[in-house]
Amino acid sequence: MLSKNQIKEIQSLHLKKQRDNQKLFIVEGVKSVSEVLLQKSDLVSKAYATKEFLLNYKKELQQFKIDYSEISEEELQKISLQNNPNQVLALCNYFSSTPKVFDFKKDFTLYMDDIRDPGNFGTIVRLADWFGIKNVFCSPASCDFYNPKVIQATMGAFLRVNVVYSELEELLKHQNIDNVYGAVLNGATIYNNKLSNGLIIIGNEANGISDANLKLINKPITIPSHQSNGTESLNAAMATAIIVSEFYRQLKTGA
Amino acid sequence: MLSKNQIKEIQSLHLKKQRDNQKLFIVEGVKSVSEVLLQKSDLVSKAYATKEFLLNYKKELQQFKIDYSEISEEELQKISLQNNPNQVLALCNYFSSTPKVFDFKKDFTLYMDDIRDPGNFGTIVRLADWFGIKNVFCSPASCDFYNPKVIQATMGAFLRVNVVYSELEELLKHQNIDNVYGAVLNGATIYNNKLSNGLIIIGNEANGISDANLKLINKPITIPSHQSNGTESLNAAMATAIIVSEFYRQLKTGA
Numbered sequence: 001m002l003s004k005n006q007i008k009e010i011q012s013l014h015l016k017k018q019r020d021n022q023k024l025f026i027v028e029g030v031k032s033v034s035e036v037l038l039q040k041s042d043l044v045s046k047a048y049a050t051k052e053f054l055l056n057y058k059k060e061l062q063q064f065k066i067d068y069s070e071i072s073e074e075e076l077q078k079i080s081l082q083n084n085p086n087q088v089l090a091l092c093n094y095f096s097s098t099p100k101v102f103d104f105k106k107d108f109t110l111y112m113d114d115i116r117d118p119g120n121f122g123t124i125v126r127l128a129d130w131f132g133i134k135n136v137f138c139s140p141a142s143c144d145f146y147n148p149k150v151i152q153a154t155m156g157a158f159l160r161v162n163v164v165y166s167e168l169e170e171l172l173k174h175q176n177i178d179n180v181y182g183a184v185l186n187g188a189t190i191y192n193n194k195l196s197n198g199l200i201i202i203g204n205e206a207n208g209i210s211d212a213n214l215k216l217i218n219k220p221i222t223i224p225s226h227q228s229n230g231t232e233s234l235n236a237a238m239a240t241a242i243i244v245s246e247f248y249r250q251l252k253t254g255a
Numbered sequence: 256m257l258s259k260n261q262i263k264e265i266q267s268l269h270l271k272k273q274r275d276n277q278k279l280f281i282v283e284g285v286k287s288v289s290e291v292l293l294q295k296s297d298l299v300s301k302a303y304a305t306k307e308f309l310l311n312y313k314k315e316l317q318q319f320k321i322d323y324s325e326i327s328e329e330e331l332q333k334i335s336l337q338n339n340p341n342q343v344l345a346l347c348n349y350f351s352s353t354p355k356v357f358d359f360k361k362d363f364t365l366y367m368d369d370i371r372d373p374g375n376f377g378t379i380v381r382l383a384d385w386f387g388i389k390n391v392f393c394s395p396a397s398c399d400f401y402n403p404k405v406i407q408a409t410m411g412a413f414l415r416v417n418v419v420y421s422e423l424e425e426l427l428k429h430q431n432i433d434n435v436y437g438a439v440l441n442g443a444t445i446y447n448n449k450l451s452n453g454l455i456i457i458g459n460e461a462n463g464i465s466d467a468n469l470k471l472i473n474k475p476i477t478i479p480s481h482q483s484n485g486t487e488s489l490n491a492a493m494a495t496a497i498i499v500s501e502f503y504r505q506l507k508t509g510a
């Protein structure tokens with residue numbers, strides 16, 4: 001049985017301030033928690049699991065000496081942020097991620113300019129993982145990486161993709177980046193132009209790329225639209241998927 | 256001032272059963288409501304608008320003889336499904352959409368096989384609009400098109416894209432469709448293979464394409480992944496964006 005205090009303590013981790021204080025974040029659901037267990041079990045500080053989860057993973061929890069409590073579905077509902085909680089919630093330790101060495105002449109990656117929706121942020125990290133992008137950069141005002149909804153949306157990719165917060169100007173000062181791409185109106189259409197390695201800036205959901213960062217783009221690009229009026233836009237994560245896919249196609253598959 | 260009954264009545268439209276009873280659905284936010292006003296004002300049955308919205312659109316509301324009430328931000332918060340309601344909520348009449356004639360030999364389109372997340376469903380409709388796809392098909396168990404979160408996620412595209420509910424088998428019986436594509440493991444990689452016009456099946460978020468529909472695919476395709484273990488997947492809407500973009504590139508741009 002969870003005490004009221006325990007419930008409060010877990011729920012408090014839905015807030016960034018409390019996460020930062022305790023250096024703990026929440027991972028939920030069978031798929032994500034089992035991946036942490038099998039890939040980086042030392043991250044797990046404590047697991048709250050239903051009988052169903054324990055049926056399948058008790059051995060791993062014991063093997064990796066993880067502190068766990070059996071809880072009811074009702075208790076899980078109370079501590080979860082999900083509409084349909086899925087068997088388990090784990091408290092995990094913040095981990096220090098040393099950016100892997102990244103050569104912008106040999107690879108391409110993303111810079112998220114104030115992506116604020118946790119679903120978009122997490123799903124972009126998942127996309128990066130799919131296409132083998134090891135480091136993703138983002139502005140300090142972007143979503144918190146440890147936000148439970150971000151972690152959830154990455155579907156385990158948070159374990160593999162390194163997220164680095166930095167102002168774009170700072171990043172460009174310290175890295176040797178020839179090509180700074182950004183999706184704008186009237187850029188070069190991505191399909192008909194040769195794309196190269198470098199950094200691709202993804203704009204905020206409502207406001208696009210900030211004025212300060214727009215000035216730093218030297219390769220403006222555009223996803224062509226079939227619309228005649230040109231007033232429409234794509235969801236930020238969808239646009240990112242299309243752009244990354246096209247970079248991948250041109251640079252990694254030779255197609 | 257909204258009465259308790261009025262608030263209840265509007266909130267009841269968050270449920271499909273009530274929407275179907277009253278043949279009314281909810282459109283929210285400045286962008287979407289203003290688009291309805293300017294493109295299909297006869298859809299609007301009633302508008303609830305804050306002072307801020309009226310400052311900019313009172314003229315249009317009067318010009319199109321639309322019944323509207325001024326409400327406070329607090330009242331808008333009560334009737335809205337959004338975390339951050341945006342100036343206006345309109346009740347709109349169901350509209351009958353006659354599927355435009357669709358020639359599967361000259362065009363490609365999507366079949367959503369039980370897409371259940373309203374955000375995914377709506378954002379796929381928005382994607383279709385971007386790439387000029389006029390009809391989108393989906394299984395009867397997919398999201399309700401008039402779900403307020405679907406409408407919201409389409410960002411106005413619900414006005415332009417025709418959504419047709421049909422079992423896949425029925426659709427294939429009545430239409431002349433040579434190519435039935437579906438994203439599966441070990442299909443032809445989309446970048447290196449010539450894609451043609453036809454129908455592209457998009458699978459459910461958790462379970463992929465149903466067994467019954469898998470059998471109807473004659474052109475299995477795959478988005479190549481950089482992963483070695485191959486256990487990962489992409490979000491359904493993101494995968495759709497990548498696939499549609501590649502069809503568009505090959506078939507419409509000549510690139």
